Amino acid sequence: GNSVTQMEGPVTLSEEAFLTINCTYTATGYPSLFWYVQYPGEGLQLLLKATKADDKGSNKGFEATYRKETTSFHLEKGSVQVSDSAVYFCALRRSYNTDKLIFGTGTRLQVFP
Amino acid sequence: EAGVTQSPTHLIKTRGQQATLRCSPISGHTSVYWYQQALGLGLQFLLWYDEGEERNRGNFPPRFSGRQFPNYSSELNVNALELEDSALYLCASSPGLAGRQFFGPGTRLTVL
16 A cells, blocks of 8 residues: 655754754655644644655755655755754645645654754 | 644543544635544545545544534544544645645544
């Protein structure tokens, strides 16, 4: 079946540190891949996406590259800020049946000054 | 433009009762999705409605049901509440198939 696995948190970093949150997926066909972010007390927001192999999604300094050979979509940021503290969800949507999103369990990021 | 709205923000029920959660999609969006975010379980897909019809359903028992109204707003009903139904319930809307999903702030359901 289709599934998403992401690293467990919390991930605790100091401001300006480098961030990697690992995400791997299992899917038939060629899914679209997403990173969503949930700030404290707020709803989910789309952070970035990639729809085909080797695509790089980027937004607000975050990047993730769709790697079909390793079935991965790791989230990276070169220099995190306290305001990046949130829960990050990796997700996929099957390209041939464009309905539900399949999410990972989420990774909490805590950034300290 | 107003985003997806959900009501109530918080809901407290006792075991065995029924809960009704409401969602208003972004204007012009015809699809509504419901997800459950239970502690430690991430987000699980519950239901998808489009143009008034249920299009897909996640792996949840029949006591989870819902509907979509002619104005595309939606209700999620949970009957015979159990303690493990305590979760944040998120609604998302999209402009039909293949559209990006926009999420509401959620309704936090607590079952005592």
